[in-house]
Structure formats: structure tokens, C-alpha cells
Amino acid sequence: MLATMSLELPGYPFGSITPYTLDHAGAPLILISTLAQHTKNIQADAKVSLTIHDATNPDPQAAQRLTWVADAKPVPLDETTAHARYRAYFPRSADYLDTHDFELYRLVLVRARFIGGFGRIYWLERDELLVANPFAQSEADIVGHMNEDHAHNLKAYCQAFKGVSAEKVAMQGIDADGFDVLADEHPLRFTFDQPIATPDEARAAMVRLAKAARQSLKG
The missing domain is CATH 3.20.180.10 (PNP-oxidase-like)
Structure with missing residues (x-):
């Protein structure tokens, strides 16, 4: 679940479903349309959060979950590795990436909130959560x-x-x-x-x- 700051209703959060994958530095990448409301929100205010959870747990209240509080930044077209990695995880996105209506964004971490079950609730800083992929070059x-x-x-x-x-x-x-x-x-x-x-x-x-x-x- 991606949450952005509503442009239409100032001061209110706006939630939407957005698939993601990680870049080689461990930051989420999302592909969004310039026509979408959440993109318009981001263009006005880059502050966002992305909440992910363990979908394999049948009890959503007991499932592990993480809220990634971040600033959304466009990924330049010359960052070909990031674009290629997103395509690999979402092959159908190739057609979207080739149009002018979609753009890849990186969610640059500010802080994250982790809930792992009873007694396991805490904030995580950048250096505690971001893990570089050792296979960035290979x-x-x-x-x-x-x-x-x-x-x-x-x-x-x-x-x-x-x-x-x-x-x-x-x-x-x-x-x-x-x-x-x-x-x-x-x-x-x-x-x-x-x-x-x-x-x-x-x-x-x-x-x-x-x-x-x-x-x-x-x-």
C-alpha cells in the first residue's frame, strides 16, 4: 500500500496499491503513471510511505509488516540497471516504461516502522535496514x-x-x-x-x- 499526501484533499493521506521491487541499494522502485492521482500527489509533495506485509500469514493482525517512510524521487532514464531490474520483476511493465505516461520512482528511506508480532515493534534507521546487493555488477x-x-x-x-x-x-x-x-x-x-x-x-x-x-x- 502506497500512501501519498492528497493534492485534492490537503492534509489527508491517499492510499493506493503499487507493486515494487528493490534496487541494488535496497530501496523500493515503483512504476507510476503521470495520469494517476498518487503521481500528482507525489509531484506536489514527495513525502510517501509504503506498507508491506507477510501475505502468507492468514491472520493479518499477526503478520509481520513494515512501513517504509520515504521521499519519492524520479529515477533518471540513464540509470539503466534500475530500469532493467524493474522490467525483470515485472515483464509486462516494458510497454509502460516505453511510453511517456509512466515513470520509475525510487523511495528514498527516511525511517521505517517494523511490526514483527507481540513485543517486536520498533523503528529502523537507514543503516539498520538498507542492505546493498553484492551482485549489483554481476x-x-x-x-x-x-x-x-x-x-x-x-x-x-x-x-x-x-x-x-x-x-x-x-x-x-x-x-x-x-x-x-x-x-x-x-x-x-x-x-x-x-x-x-x-x-x-x-x-x-x-x-x-x-x-x-x-x-x-x-x-
Whole structure:
């Protein structure tokens, strides 16, 4: 949920649903239309908040959630890596990004409020929350290699670890804690058994997962 300061009703917050992904510095990226009310609000006042929650928990009151209080800043067109990462996570956005009616924004963190359950409620500062992606320089090569040469392994991961039999798979991105795969347009998250930081460690982790998937599928 994206909250902006209403231009139409000054002083009141305006909520809207906006998908996001993270850039390599850990900040959310959102793609919004210049015709949308929330964009007009941002252009008048850049102060926003983005609330995310654990959608897998059936009890919304018990689910972990985070409110990201930020300033919304347009992402320059020459920041090609940020634009490419958003496209990878939302392939259908390519058509939107190619029009003049949509623009990519970065939510620059001011402070965040985390609720993790009873007794786990606190504020987080920038240095406590922002985590740089160690694969900023190598992500495109890793993702391209997996999609071009190891799609069969991605399908095996989906089947063995998520119970999803997919016809079309694509790795979207990788970070220290795991990687994301789009399986027949369904996003799946795979986590590593321990954090990684280099392409060699990523390769080793993928090999371990492939072996584990084969063993699992053999029964």
C-alpha cells in the first residue's frame, strides 16, 4: 500500500496499491503513471510511505509488516540497471516504461516502522535496514546464464522445492539471501542456506540446489 499526501484533499493521506521491487541499494522502485492521482500527489509533495506485509500469514493482525517512510524521487532514464531490474520483476511493465505516461520512482528511506508480532515493534534507521546487493555488477550475467543455459534446473527447483510444475521459467534477480523465479507468471522466492556474496558462491549454491532437486524428484 502506497500512501501519498492528497493534492485534492490537503492534509489527508491517499492510499493506493503499487507493486515494487528493490534496487541494488535496497530501496523500493515503483512504476507510476503521470495520469494517476498518487503521481500528482507525489509531484506536489514527495513525502510517501509504503506498507508491506507477510501475505502468507492468514491472520493479518499477526503478520509481520513494515512501513517504509520515504521521499519519492524520479529515477533518471540513464540509470539503466534500475530500469532493467524493474522490467525483470515485472515483464509486462516494458510497454509502460516505453511510453511517456509512466515513470520509475525510487523511495528514498527516511525511517521505517517494523511490526514483527507481540513485543517486536520498533523503528529502523537507514543503516539498520538498507542492505546493498553484492551482485549489483554481476546480476545480469548470472541471471542471463541461468535463463539461457540452466532453465531445466530452474524448473527442477520449482518442482522439487515449491511443488510447481512450470512450462516457462525465468530467473528475475539474485541477492545475498536468495533468488527469484517467475514460473508461468507466478513469482517464487528461493532462499540460500547461508548468505552469499560472490559469483563463485552463487554458482556453488546453484549446483547444490540442483543436486538436492534431483534427489528430491527421484523420490
